[in-house]
Amino acid sequence: MSLPVLPLPDEASCPFGPHPEIDALREHRPLTRVRCPAAGIEAWLVTDYADVREVLGDSRRFSSSGGATGHLLASTPPDSPVEEGDFARMDGADHVRFRHLFAPAVGTAKRMAEIRPMVQRIVDEAIDELAGQAHPIDLHEQFAKPVTTAVIGELLGVPAGDRKIFHRTAEAQFDNETTIDEFSAAKQPLFEYVQDLITQRRAEPADDAISIMIERGADFSDLELVKMASGLLVGGYDATAALIAHGVLALLEEPAQLALLRENPDVVPGAVEEVVRLLGATTGMLRIAVTDTEIAGTPIAAGDYLVAMLQAANHDPAQFPDPGRLDLRRDNRRQLGFGFGAHLCVGRQLARLELAVVLGTLFRRISGLRLAVPIDRIPFKRNSPITGPDRLLVTWDEIRPA
Ligand code: HEM
Structure with a gap:
């Protein structure tokens, strides 16, 4: 029998859940085997909730050295050497060193509270x-791409024109x-651009994430800092924009849940978690067994x-009853859409903040927001570890002032 192939060829035909083959x-x-x-x-x-947690939660048995999405990309072979600054492919103490430096720059509740007005301004504009x-x-x-681009750009001090x-x-x-050479x-x-930013911030510190990482990371080389800042810029904008578009689509298809969100601002945090559970990280994370195990x-x-x-873990019915249903009041404390274990998304608090401000503002300010084409005419991304609608054509009745 031939093995299933990843990504599954028609994942786009199941807009809000894993392919039925994965469920089976x-x-x-x-x-x-795939x-x-x-x-x-x-x-x-690995598709079962407990098994997914076991793999991601044990980096001594399962290494990240192949890269989280190395199974999908021609550009980063999973058996290629891990080079200086490739933090996402490191394990153990080498990796923890980077995580400690990310935390104050993009990960703390205090930092998120500080930048919330900036995110609200960007969404309103x-x-x-x-x-x-x-x-x-x-x-x-x-909308989604300009918002997430502006947020991560401002957070790292990259001027709008660049x-x-x-x-x-x-x-x-x-x-x-994309090939290795491309x-x-x-x-x-x-990398060259970010190196220039680092040189400037060393000479003249500001209050952006790059300056924070320079100040606290005296033992980090410029190349390590370049890869950290570049990882935030690239990882920070695209995945979040895709999830904003995907989450808005899911809500537009569930009018009762959308009404609940519109009428109850206290539902917003639950809506964010539910969108991440339902739609987050669809393509799976690669690990390499370090030892013989089971x-x-x-x-x-x-x-x-x-x-x-x-x-697949987030749609395990043993954990999340009726998992394909968008339910903004569901208990999602155990959802895995931002990963689990040592490599849990460093940008998750930022992504949550952006999603919360968008979901709390978009439907309040834009009345009658709706799809402009039937859902089966919406093109989905293909050939990318980032999934979701590629184009989301919408229209509305009226946009209210902020
Ligand atoms: C809703 C949007 C997002 C989703 C669904 C998401 C999902 C994930 C997942 C599943 C991982 C785990 C990778 C692994 O297990 O190997 C991860 C890691 C990571 N994410 Fe996110 N992410 C999002 C937004 C962001 C943002 C906004 C940033 C930057 C500010 C970011 C930066 C990163 C970085 C740097 C890592 C690597 C962490 C490490 O290897 O230690 N992500 N993300």
């Missing part, structure tokens, strides 16, 4: 901008077919690849 696997064969042609590897696919435009508009391209530079790198990085060429301009009774050999399917 979780039920009958929690571990199964082929990942872009990376040229085979892997164990983006909605004001829409008010002057003919509609339908593409909410992904004309932000295209990290878009270009993200486009190359999140395209499964990716090297695409990240070089960003998961769910299946022997795993040292060197085997495993793909932990976060979205």
